[in-house]
Amino acid sequence: MVQARQIYSYSVAHRSGWFGDGAELVARAGTSMIERYYEADGARGWVFSVGRNGAVVDSRRDLYTHAFILLGLAKAFEATRDSTYIALADATLSFLDRDMSSEHNGYVESLPAGDSPRRQNSHMHLFEALLSLFDATRNSVYLERAEAVRDIFFRRLVQAESSVVVEFFDADWGPLEGPHFPFEPGHHFEWIWLLEQNDELRHVDQTATVARLWETALRTGVGVDGRIFARATVGGAVDRSTRLWFYAEAAKAAHVMRSKYERFDGPITSNFFAAMRARFLEPATSGSWIDEFDAHGAPKVNFAPASSLYHICCAIRAAEA
Secondary structure (H helix, E strand, C coil): CHHHHHHHHHHHHHHHHEEEEHHHHHHHHHHHHHHHHECCCCCCECCCCCCCCCCECCEEHHHHHHHHHHHHHHHHHHHHHHHHHHHHHHHHHHHHHHHHHHCCEEECCCCCCCCCCCEHHHHHHHHHHHCCCCCCCCCCCCCCHHHHHHHHHHHEECCCCCCCCCCCCCCCEEECCCCCCCCCCCHHHHHHHHHCCCHHCCCCCHHHHHHHHHHHHHHHHHHHCCECCCCCEEEEECCCCHHHHHHHHHHHHHHHHHHCCCCCCCCCCHHHHCCCHHHCCCCCCCCCCCCCCCCCCEECCCCCCCHHHHHHHHHHHHHCC
16 A cells, blocks of 8 residues: 555656656556565455565455555556556456455455455545546546445445545445444545546535535534544544644645635635644654644654655645646
8 A cells, every 4th residue: 555655656746847757766666566566475456565575464455455556556657658557457446346346335345354344445545546547548437437436425425414424334334333423534625625526527416515524524623723633523523633644635625625615614725734834744854744643742653654645745736736
């Protein structure tokens, strides 16, 4: 997953003119990712993790990881125009259809199957990857697949009168953690951004849902001091820790709300960028970031996860658009 996110980041940097050697780095990373992870244990699909010596550490087939693999392949194709990446994306989608599809729509979380609940997050990033594949190729097959995932979102993932994106479900998409449905404001912001990315999917009126997700996230998921909470319900925050990526996704959502919705209300993109800079970037080593703070404002980890660069690059590119 992290390898694919880094490919995404440097593809964006290349296409945005931020980093001149981005395409070369994407090609090297793409080759390495394929050699190390694709069918590395002789079975179909992508293994979850490998060691520094290349040996498979975790052979699980994880839906969330495969979604990001698809995103990375789409962005690698954008940067290099090497059709190998699209062929691998098609093979990966065939693997998902054949080996990980669920009889209740969508896909199972992992192989071998465990007892963990189904997650909206995996399908959200699959939606993102399919949109990216369509943008890169203009092949309507990917758009049709994206629409199928979008339909799951409207039928199953949004609850409480379309005001909450539920995180966890049983095998038949029955929502768990009810009736209060703790949600992640950061995921509300991500869905707002993704739902607005392709005009070709706008034949379904999603205005009311987007507005409710925005309002709910701001009302109970963002504190008076601008802190974005990790989890909340419609009644208030339930986990007041905070992470850098929440602010990047909020900046993207605010950009959408301000540019596409006449009745926009709330913080604007620059507010969230300023909060991200003040809380996570300026106190850190130059060029790095503090990833997470607990409810009392103390750093929770002493390292900067490379995966966060994906959120930062996507937010900056959205703001520049």
